[in-house]
Amino acid sequence: xxxxxxxxxxxxxxxxxxxxxxxxxxxxxxxxxxxxxxxxxxxxxxxxxxxxxxxxxxxxxxxxxxxxxxxxxxxxxxxxxxxxxxxxxxxxxxxxxxxxxxxxxxxxxxxxxxxxxxxxxxxxxxxxxxxxxxxxxxxxxxxxx
Amino acid sequence: xxxxxxxxxxxxxxxxxxxxxxxxxxxxxxxxxxxxxxxxxxxxxxxxxxxxxxxxxxxxxxxxx
Numbered sequence: 599x600x601x602x603x604x605x606x607x608x609x610x611x612x613x614x615x616x617x618x619x620x621x622x623x624x625x626x627x628x629x630x631x632x633x634x635x636x637x638x639x640x641x642x643x644x645x646x647x648x649x650x651x652x653x654x655x656x657x658x659x660x661x662x663x664x665x666x667x668x669x670x671x672x673x674x675x676x677x678x679x680x681x682x683x684x685x686x687x688x689x690x691x692x693x694x695x696x697x698x699x700x701x702x703x704x705x706x707x708x709x710x711x712x713x714x715x716x717x718x719x720x721x722x723x724x725x726x727x728x729x730x731x732x733x734x735x736x737x738x739x740x741x742x743x
Numbered sequence: 744x745x746x747x748x749x750x751x752x753x754x755x756x757x758x759x760x761x762x763x764x765x766x767x768x769x770x771x772x773x774x775x776x777x778x779x780x781x782x783x784x785x786x787x788x789x790x791x792x793x794x795x796x797x798x799x800x801x802x803x804x805x806x807x808x
Contacts, residue, residue: 628778635774706749715750719768
């Protein structure tokens with residue numbers, strides 16, 4: 599049993615370095631494998647876009663990869679850097695991260711105009727796991743002072 | 744909130760629409776099933792506690808499962 603003086607390793611490692619594998623290595627391996635596979639199945643740079651936007655909305659820092667400027671993601675609706683497909687993606691992911699029930703049929707159909715059903719599945723697996731790990735981090739680790 | 748599957752059903756024999764839709768990406772579906780099965784069959788929490796958490800979460804987020 600972990601105490602305040604001897605916290606769970608998940609908490610001890612802090613906001614950005616939670617180590618789920620310390621106490622639950624097998625479950626962690628399965629989750630990490632699923633998350634990595636989902637990201638790898640996302641087309642183009644969509645996996646990075648999804649991660650950056652979801653982390654932003656969760657209040658977490660994320661260094662963007664794949665040539666993505668985080669500031670351009672923050673203001674995606676106000677600049678023309680993004681393709682129609684990426685704009686459809688960002689619109690859906692933004693709503694999904696805040697309230698999954700609020701994703702409209704029209705938004706979902708617009709996403710399907712640009713991505714295959716297999717890609718849509720991969721995108722949502724990736725978004726779900728990214729958002730869930732953010733929630734896990736928020737629940738188990740105190741924010742940095 | 745939409746209650747109609749937004750992707751075509753793949754496996755008509757699946758126990759749920761969600762299970763059927765996951766067939767659009769069989770590799771991820773298999774990995775998810777393996778992870779979820781491990782979660783329910785292993786670990787330090789008893790099944791009743793896990794089910795209580797699952798049910799409470801489902802009710803809170805308006806999930807039908």
